[in-house]
Amino acid sequence: MTDLDAVIAAFATHLRTARHVAVLTGAGISAESGIPTFRDAQTGLWSHFDPEELTSPAGFARNPALVWRWYAERRVKACAAQPNPAHYALAELAKHVPTLTLITQNIDGLHQRAGSPNVIELHGSLHRARCMADGSVHHTWDYDEELPRCPNCGAMLRPDVVWFGEMLPQRALETSWQAALDCDVFMSIGTSGVVEPAASLPRVALGRGATVLLLNLEQTVAARPPLFTINGKAGEVLPRLVKAAFGE
């Protein structure tokens, strides 16, 4: 048995008896689907732009067509990508535990495509647009339009994502916070945990006595139960974890 096998086996015993599992995911869970992180996506043509120009209200006000081009490219790439075994393992996990709250910082929609229900999107979605005037939310729009318009009122649409300096959606944030307070197992997957609330949620859960797993490529904190850490690829580790807990 390797160290990884031992950690997986130990954590699996907590998953098996969990009443409420809360899961927070970040860019790392989609890396194996070929979706670049924000920083990695800023290559080629886009490397000339300050992130502020592409992902802030001020940047959008200055050059909405540029910002729409950036998001259109990312949306097309997300649509072309496929969920990976990590996304599928979480969809499978939801079938085995009484309550699973899945919270993501990703905007790519891959959890939903893998079959996860009720995904909480803290940073919005590439697959939605929002009217700047009436706030209405749209799941399709004229993708060929340089500056898409609201079908209701004709005002400009914007990507329904959270930009630098903007508040997170209130309901999504509250539900995430409640889940961290209520869960008995919390898993943080593929997020560097430097952006709030990703930084706080695992701590809140730990503080309430939950068992916590941090899974990414570069863990630095020292793990001691109830805190577990795994340095590994989500697409390899998560299917093994779910199988160890619930497999035949």
Ligand code: APR
């Ligand atoms: N499996 C598991 N973890 C991975 C994998 C993988 N295959 N590949 C990368 N990781 C880990 C990295 O080790 C890192 O800890 O995923 C994390 C990615 O960190 P970030 O790029 O900072 O992504 P995230 O935490 O989601 O960023 C938060 O910041 O850029 C903004 O709004 C953007 O939602 C994003 C937020």
